[in-house]
Amino acid sequence: MSVKLSVSALAIAAVSATAAAARDNVQIAGSSTVLPYASIVAEAFGENTDFPTPVVESGGSSSGLKRFCEGVGENTIDIANSSRPIREAEVAACAENGVTDIIEVRIGYDGIVFASQQSGPAFDAFVPSDIYNAIGAKVMKDGELVDNDYQNWAEFNADLPDAEIAMFIPGTKHGTREVFEEQVLLVGCEATGAMEAMISGGMSEDDAEDACLDVRQDGKSVDIDGDYTETLARIDANTNGIGVFGLAFYENNQDKLKVATMSGVEPTTETIASGEYPVSRPLFFYVKKAHIGVIPGLKDYAQFFISDDLAGPNGPLSNYGLVSDPELAKTQQMVADEKVMGADM
Amino acid sequence: MTDASMDSAPVKGRLTTVDARTRKRNAAEKRFKAYGLVAILIGLFFLVVLAVSILRSGLPAFTQAEVQVEFTLTQEEFDAAESQMLKTRAYEDLFIAALQGQLEERGLEVAFDPAAIERLLGKTGGTIREFFLENPDRIGTPVTFDLAASSRVDGYFKGRVTRDTVVDSRFLMVSDLDLVDALADAGIITSSFNWNFITGSDSGVDNPGGAGIGVSVIGSFFMMLVVLALSLPIGVAASIYLEEFAPQNWFTDLIEVNISNLAAVPSIVFGILGLAVFIQFMHLPQSAPLVGGLVLTLMTLPTIIISTRASLKSVPPSIREAALGVGASKMQTVFHHVLPLAAPGILTGTIIGLAQALGETAPLLLIGMVGFIARAYPEGVVSGFIDPNSAMPAQIYTWAARADAGFYEKAWGGIIILLIFLLTMNIIAIILRRRFERRW
Numbered sequence: 080m081s082v083k084l085s086v087s088a089l090a091i092a093a094v095s096a097t098a099a100a101a102r103d104n105v106q107i108a109g110s111s112t113v114l115p116y117a118s119i120v121a122e123a124f125g126e127n128t129d130f131p132t133p134v135v136e137s138g139g140s141s142s143g144l145k146r147f148c149e150g151v152g153e154n155t156i157d158i159a160n161s162s163r164p165i166r167e168a169e170v171a172a173c174a175e176n177g178v179t180d181i182i183e184v185r186i187g188y189d190g191i192v193f194a195s196q197q198s199g200p201a202f203d204a205f206v207p208s209d210i211y212n213a214i215g216a217k218v219m220k221d222g223e224l225v226d227n228d229y230q231n232w233a234e235f236n237a238d239l240p241d242a243e244i245a246m247f248i249p250g251t252k253h254g255t256r257e258v259f260e261e262q263v264l265l266v267g268c269e270a271t272g273a274m275e276a277m278i279s280g281g282m283s284e285d286d287a288e289d290a291c292l293d294v295r296q297d298g299k300s301v302d303i304d305g306d307y308t309e310t311l312a313r314i315d316a317n318t319n320g321i322g323v324f325g326l327a328f329y330e331n332n333q334d335k336l337k338v339a340t341m342s343g344v345e346p347t348t349e350t351i352a353s354g355e356y357p358v359s360r361p362l363f364f365y366v367k368k369a370h371i372g373v374i375p376g377l378k379d380y381a382q383f384f385i386s387d388d389l390a391g392p393n394g395p396l397s398n399y400g401l402v403s404d405p406e407l408a409k410t411q412q413m414v415a416d417e418k419v420m421g422a423d424m
Numbered sequence: 425m426t427d428a429s430m431d432s433a434p435v436k437g438r439l440t441t442v443d444a445r446t447r448k449r450n451a452a453e454k455r456f457k458a459y460g461l462v463a464i465l466i467g468l469f470f471l472v473v474l475a476v477s478i479l480r481s482g483l484p485a486f487t488q489a490e491v492q493v494e495f496t497l498t499q500e501e502f503d504a505a506e507s508q509m510l511k512t513r514a515y516e517d518l519f520i521a522a523l524q525g526q527l528e529e530r531g532l533e534v535a536f537d538p539a540a541i542e543r544l545l546g547k548t549g550g551t552i553r554e555f556f557l558e559n560p561d562r563i564g565t566p567v568t569f570d571l572a573a574s575s576r577v578d579g580y581f582k583g584r585v586t587r588d589t590v591v592d593s594r595f596l597m598v599s600d601l602d603l604v605d606a607l608a609d610a611g612i613i614t615s616s617f618n619w620n621f622i623t624g625s626d627s628g629v630d631n632p633g634g635a636g637i638g639v640s641v642i643g644s645f646f647m648m649l650v651v652l653a654l655s656l657p658i659g660v661a662a663s664i665y666l667e668e669f670a671p672q673n674w675f676t677d678l679i680e681v682n683i684s685n686l687a688a689v690p691s692i693v694f695g696i697l698g699l700a701v702f703i704q705f706m707h708l709p710q711s712a713p714l715v716g717g718l719v720l721t722l723m724t725l726p727t728i729i730i731s732t733r734a735s736l737k738s739v740p741p742s743i744r745e746a747a748l749g750v751g752a753s754k755m756q757t758v759f760h761h762v763l764p765l766a767a768p769g770i771l772t773g774t775i776i777g778l779a780q781a782l783g784e785t786a787p788l789l790l791i792g793m794v795g796f797i798a799r800a801y802p803e804g805v806v807s808g809f810i811d812p813n814s815a816m817p818a819q820i821y822t823w824a825a826r827a828d829a830g831f832y833e834k835a836w837g838g839i840i841i842l843l844i845f846l847l848t849m850n851i852i853a854i855i856l857r858r859r860f861e862r863r864w
Contacts, residue, residue, distance in 0.1 A: 104812060106710060108792070115629040115827065118796035122628035125799045126550040127511050134711050134812045136795035154707045306825045308832075331827035333591040388510035395513075398594065399630050 102153045105133035105380050109143020109160030110254055111306050112189060112325055113362050116396050117160055120384045123395065128383070130376030135160075140254035147365060148173035157370045157377050161363045162189065162254030170420070180368035180419040184381060185410055186390055188402040190326035190351040191258055191358045194336040199318040200240035202232070202339040207357070209236050211267025213244045214300035216293035217277070224276040227295045242319040248294070249323055250304035258360040259323060260292045266357075311335065326351065327400025351402045359402065368419055381414050478839055485837025488618035488633060489573040489581040491545060491607075495522045496566045497556060505553075512549025519548055519571075527607075534606045543596050544604060544613075546572040546633035572620070572633030573613055575830035577604055581615045584829060621837060625799045626819060632830030635823070637838050639801055643713050643793070643813030644782060644845075646802075650717020650809070651724055651781050656774055658721075659728030666729075667736040668758050687726035694723045695787030703791060711792035711812035719791060720781040727780065731773025735766040768860035775853040779846050785817040794818040816842045 107117060114137040125132030136143075140161040147159035148169060165183070173181065193210075195202055212218050212235045218227045232239035249255040268274045268291035277287040294300050303310045303322075310322040311332060321339065326346055329336055338346060342357055350356040364384070371378045383389065390396050390403055397403045404410065442450075497518065505514035520541050527536060548571045556563055572578070576596035579585035590598055607613040624636020670676045698719035702708045708715050739762050747757040788794055793814055802808035814822070816838065823835040 102709060106792075106812075108795075111825075114796070119628040119630050121796055122550075122631065122799065123510065123512060126553065127509070132799035134792070134795065134797050136711075136792050136797075138789075149704075154703060154710065156710075307827065308825050328827045330593060331595070332829070333593055334585070334589045383509070386509060388508075388513065395630060 103375050104131040105158065105374055105377050106156045107133055107158040107160060107364070108136040108138060108146050108156050109158075109364070110140040110162040110362070111137040112140075112162040112253075112255060113160035113186070113364065115327060115399060116186065116362070116401055117364070117384075119395055119399060120380070120389055123389065124376075124380055124383050128376065128379060130379060133376075133380055139252045141252060144169050144365070145172075147367065148176055148178050150176040151178055151367065151369045153374075155367075157367050157374050158381075159365045161365065162360065163257050164361070164363060165365060165420075178367060178369070182366040182368055182381070182414065182417060183420050184364050184366060184385060184414055185404055185406075186362050186364060186385060186401070187396065187404045187407075188351055188359050189362050189400075190346045190348075190356055190402060191255060191262075191360065192324050192326055192329045192346045193321055193339040193341065194314070194324055194329050195321045195339065196314050196318055197335055197337050199320075199337070200242045201337065202239065202321060204236075204238045204343070205339050205341050206270070207263045207267035207341070208270040209239060209267070210246075210263050211271055211273070211291075212236070214246050214248070214294050215264065215268060215271075215273065215291070216295050217273060217290065219271050219273050219276060224273060224280060227297075227299075230299075244299045245317050245320045246300045247303050247310045247313045247320060247322040248300060249310075250302040252304065254360075255323065255325070258358065262358045262360075264294075265291050325400070326402070330400050348397060348400070348402045352405070361404075362401070366414075368417060371417065378414070378417070382411070385410050385414060478836060478843070481833065482836030482838075482840040484582045484584070485621055485833045485840075486618055487582070487615050488620070489578040489613055489615050490570045491523070491573050491613050492568065492570050493519070493523050493526065493612070494566050494568045495519060495552075497552075497563055499563055502556060502563050512547070512553055514549070515552040516542075516545070516547070516549040519552060519569075520545065530610065532603075532606050532610070534602045536603050540597070540600050540603055543594075543600055544574055544577050544607075546574045546578075547628070547631040548572070550634070570616070575632045575828050577613070578633060578830060580604060581608075581613075582833075584833070621834065622841070625801075626796060626814065626822070628796075629826050629828065629831070632826075632828050632834060635831065635834050637816065637819055637834075637841055639799070640797075640814040640816050640819040641841070642801060642808065643716075643797075644815045646713035646808045646813070647717040647720060647815055648778055648782060650714060651720045651778060652774070654718070654721040655724045655728050655777065659725050659774075660732055660770060662725075663729050663732035663736060664758060664763070667733050668762070669754070683726050683729050687730060690786070691723050691784050692786040692790070694719050695790035697722065698787060699790045709810050709812070711797055711814075712810045713793075713813050713815070714809040715791050716788055716793050716815060717809075719787045720784060723784065723787065724777040724781045727777040728770075728774055731776070732766070732770045735769025735773065736762060738769065739765045765862055768857050772853045772857050775849050775856075779849045779853075782845060782849070783817050783842065785815075785821050788815055788818045794822060796822070816845070 107121075114135060117135045121133045121135050124130065140163055143156075143159040144161060144165060146156050149155050165181070170181070173179070193202065193205060209232070212227075212229060213232065215227055217224055218229070229235055229244060231241060231243055233241040248259060265288065274287050274291055277290055278284060282290065301313070303313070307324050307328040310324060314320045314322045315335065324336070326348070329338055329346075344350050344356045346356045346358075351359045364381075366377065366381050385407060387407065388394055390401070390407060392403045394403070501518055505511050505518065508514045520538050523541055524536075524538055527541075548569075551571060552569065555567070555569075573581075574596070576585050576590070580590075580601060585596075587598065587601055590596060590601065592598055604613060620634065621636045623638040624634065625639035626636075627634035666676060666679065698715060702715045702718055703710055743761050743765065744757050747761045748754070752760065785794070792812075797812050797814040802811050802813065820835050820838040820842065823831040823838065826832070
């Protein structure tokens with residue numbers, strides 16, 4: 080009994096203590112791809128303004144948006160970082176919990192690169208269909224749709240090195256996975272004719288698209304649920320391994336990694352900005368409008384993030400590997416006006 | 425051997441001559457000793473491998489290549505920089521210009537441009553701005569700054585980056601290394617002890633030179649205060665009641681079984697519980713050491729209860745009987761005689777439990793203590809409990825995931841500091857036990 084009493088007494092004391100001190104820092108969670116950029120901005124925000132440094136947690140786009148949509152109030156986060164646009168279902172979930180006015184801020188683009196060990200074979204002639212042939216669940220072989228049993232890159236493309244297939248791709252909780260599926264697997268599936276074969280085999284178009292995203296399960300393709308450091312460790316241990324990385328991570332580890340070209344284009348901030356390099360995606364953060372004016376520094380942080388000094392072509396974010404958005408001025412205006420999603424642009 | 429077997433099997437031969445069976449038994453004993461020795465050696469081997477690899481990877485974090493420059497900031501420059509939005513950038517540019525001027529004066533033989541100097545420097549603007557905001561009277565007078573060099577240059581000093589491995593990039597060009605060598609000869613870039621690593625806070629991913637573990641040590645300290653203040657009294661009270669007062673029935677049996685089971689619950693489960701109860705239901709602040717401490721208390725309680733009960737049990741019943749015999753009440757018996765004798769064991773168990781809690785990351789993941797959290801020391805005790813902060817193991821975990829190799833090194837350095845804390849706590853536990861333990 081005395082135990083119970085002291086616990087509840089402490090709880091009451093703690094609750095009253097926090098009620099007295101309102102939260103004065105911006106609270107952010109979400110994509111681990113956006114985290115590095117957000118931490119650069121958060122540090123600079125703390126150093127350059129009188130507001131306290133925002134707290135940035137990671138955990139993935141989906142979990143960040145889920146926490147974002149938990150409701151309005153001090154014990155919910157103010158901003159969700161995301162490496163993909165928010166989904167309809169998530170907007171609906173948000174609305175159900177009273178989070179109706181959301182400001183979508185696009186901060187720039189991120190390239191997705193394929194890289195292998197510095198001392199391993201050179202993969203320099205990739206096209207999306209190679210990746211699909213390597214790790215798709217069902218592939219075209221001699222005009223037939225069969226279960227994938229390719230063991231070696233050279234088996235389906237003589238230009239590629241005679242090396243065993245070993246791919247390390249982002250796990251399904253990562254926003255990167257979605258881009259990888261849409262811009263590499265699906266494109267490769269169409270290009271190899273596997274999709275057509277599936278449809279003529281009696282599948283509906285939607286089912287065929289889903290089937291195209293299935294990855295073989297025999298260990299040639301490994302889902303990495305951790306972050307890029309884990310992928311890097313796997314590549315380090317496997318001469319033939321090919322991993323999927325963000326551009327910034329690759330650029331920071333050029334001494335260990337050798338990048339593969341995609342459709343003949345090497346990934347750089349320039350080729351991604353111009354659209355030549357085919358695999359890239361926009362990065363976002365979402366701001367809870369109801370918290371603007373309640374949490375000090377929230378709007379200032381959003382404006383600071385997308386200012387030319389930070390997110391512009393020569394700012395610290397682009398120095399770290401973010402491909403800056405040519406339409407940044409439009410986004411700046413949107414944040415200044417606090418324009419929410421769904422409102423007329 | 426019993427007497428009966430001696431009788432039924434009379435000894436053949438003399439006791440001093442070794443027969444085949446004795447030889448066999450002696451050999452078995454020798455073999456067993458060898459197995460034991462091998463087991464210990466294997467254990468020692470892994471310990472040494474672990475210690476060597478931690479020290480080798482972590483010790484470089486304690487030094488830092490620094491650029492030493494005398495720098496004068498005029499009032500006009502200060503006002504101009506303060507009027508910018510990105511003030512730190514303005515200070516960096518001023519600093520680069522000053523360094524370039526000095527290099528030109530010295531007449532270095534290596535060609536250089538502002539871009540090369542920028543690549544050599546870490547993020548310097550924050551430090552410079554902070555200094556002049558705190559010491560406005562120093563504006564206009566020369567000040568000598570020791571500022572962190574960039575991560576690659578730092579790596580070059582430590583052998584992590586070599587001329588063979590460096591790849592031309594916007595982070596560092598191979599040609600910049602000539603400039604680095606020249607500056608090192610001139611004494612402008614030196615390698616010195618990295619105090620900032622011990623006292624500083626986390627930094628942005630592009631600034632490994634500015635990262636330190638100090639603020640998260642404070643976060644861990646406040647968490648441990650919460651754990652100690654809650655789990656020791658609750659744990660000891662619960663064990664005394666269960667051990668000395670509670671009747672032996674199915675209900676107390678059930679509690680006992682559950683406590684043992686709780687001790688085996690994976691720590692992440694307590695994190696989920698903490699998120700649901702303390703943050704979502706009780707609305708305690710996110711990322712706060714108070715919540716971290718509460719969660720770790722839940723995790724530590726079973727450990728403390730089990731060790732406390734063990735030490736209460738080890739007090740001989742004769743002590744209790746003697747106390748009761750001279751007329752002490754049950755409570756007097758416990759508090760005047762049993763508890764003081766059990767205290768060393770209780771303290772040891774508590775310290776081991778705290779050490780375990782100190783190294784725990786998983787439950788902190790869910791209550792927002794992992795990520796980019798704190799940049800400043802808490803202002804006072806209340807702020808220490810409720811303002812967002814990280815903890816040592818969480819900070820190490822965060823660093824290990826970052827792209828820049830400088831942070832990887834810092835993660836190992838953080839492990840060394842964490843191990844120093846853990847070792848200290850264990851040594852205190854051993855000393856307490858040695859000094860106060862009573863044997864019967």
